Amino acid sequence: GGVAAARAARPGASRVAVGQMTATNDAEANFATCSDLAARAAAAGASLLCLPECFAFIGARSGEAQAMAEPLDGPLMSRYAELARSTGLWLSLGGFQEAPTKPDPEGRIYNTHVVLSPDGGTRGAYRKIHLFDAPFVSLVESKQALPGEELVAVDSPVGRLGLSVCYDVRFPELYQALKFGMGCDVLLVPAAFTVPTGQAHWELLLRARAVENQAYVIAAAQAGMHNEDGNRRTSYGHAMIIDPWGEVVAKLDDPVGTGIAVADIDVAGRLEELEQKMPLAVHRKYDIYGGVSGSEKAREAAAMLDAYKNNVDQATLELNG
Numbered sequence: 001g002g003v004a005a006a007r008a009a010r011p012g013a014s015r016v017a018v019g020q021m022t023a024t025n026d027a028e029a030n031f032a033t034c035s036d037l038a039a040r041a042a043a044a045g046a047s048l049l050c051l052p053e054c055f056a057f058i059g060a061r062s063g064e065a066q067a068m069a070e071p072l073d074g075p076l077m078s079r080y081a082e083l084a085r086s087t088g089l090w091l092s093l094g095g096f097q098e099a100p101t102k103p104d105p106e107g108r109i110y111n112t113h114v115v116l117s118p119d120g121g122t123r124g125a126y127r128k129i130h131l132f133d134a135p136f137v138s139l140v141e142s143k144q145a146l147p148g149e150e151l152v153a154v155d156s157p158v159g160r161l162g163l164s165v166c167y168d169v170r171f172p173e174l175y176q177a178l179k180f181g182m183g184c185d186v187l188l189v190p191a192a193f194t195v196p197t198g199q200a201h202w203e204l205l206l207r208a209r210a211v212e213n214q215a216y217v218i219a220a221a222q223a224g225m226h227n228e229d230g231n232r233r234t235s236y237g238h239a240m241i242i243d244p245w246g247e248v249v250a251k252l253d254d255p256v257g258t259g260i261a262v263a264d265i266d267v268a269g270r271l272e273e274l275e276q277k278m279p280l281a282v283h284r285k286y287d288i289y290g291g292v293s294g295s296e297k298a299r300e301a302a303a304m305l306d307a308y309k310n311n312v313d314q315a316t317l318e319l320n321g
């Protein structure tokens with residue numbers, strides 16, 4: 001249904017859990033960690049557990065993630081579906097290495113955020129749209145991943161969920177489309193943020209997305225060093241849950257530890273209160289500053305992207321050279 005239907009069906013109070021972990025290139029160990037976090041979330045009475053990007057696997061060297069990729073109906077995702085069933089949880093799996101149906105000539109895969117219901121069914125699969133090409137932190141995601149092209153909303157008992165992944169958080173229009181176009185009151189931002197960008201921008205961006213969209217934000221996070229014998233990739237941590245007024249309502253005691261944080265959220269009550277005080281949805285002027293698709297701006301952006309990609313290719317050569 002549309003935005004009006006989503007508003008009419010807004011749930012009341014529910015309990016949600018956000019997870020934090022240090023994934024490695026050992027899928028078995030990662031599954032054990034996720035199982036432990038799910039058991040803790042179920043014991044805490046949560047109905048939804050959000051796990052971070054790369055929850056199932058994080059490579060230590062180039063090519064490992066592609067080699068691990070599976071379709072969404074493959075054996076690894078089936079184990080997570082069984083985890084949803086055995087714990088009775090809704091699971092937000094924040095970024096799975098998905099093998100495309102039609103293999104990519106360059107061997108690239110999708111970075112896919114999957115939501116499972118307690119019967120193990122796949123309720124939504126969002127392929128990350130904005131790929132993190134940032135040679136200054138030694139990451140060029142477009143070398144291994146294909147960009148998605150569709151926004152995804154999922155109805156759940158805690159509210160309508162808007163799906164995203166990590167670097168997406170820097171593009172506010174995506175979240176505005178999820179909230180004001182698709183009626184999502186709970187925005188999910190699972191991540192494996194780098195330490196320099198995390199220190200500078202992580203909490204700032206998450207709280208801004210919550211405030212400007214009058215939505216809850218649940219941001220699961222990878223934390224700490226993922227390997228010592230390869231690329232030594234390190235993630236920022238600081239998983240958190242933020243309410244629609246921008247207040248951090250849950251985070252782990254240890255900002256880089258493994259565990260969960262839990263919050264009671266009230267989509268119907270909190271949002272009706274805020275929308276009466278400040279009706280952002282009513283005050284928006286998309287007729288003035290709305291879509292730029294197909295316009296001169298979109299063509300300019302495409303030309304700039306080509307130029308940037310050439311620079312990134314050059315930077316990657318220097319990185320690997």
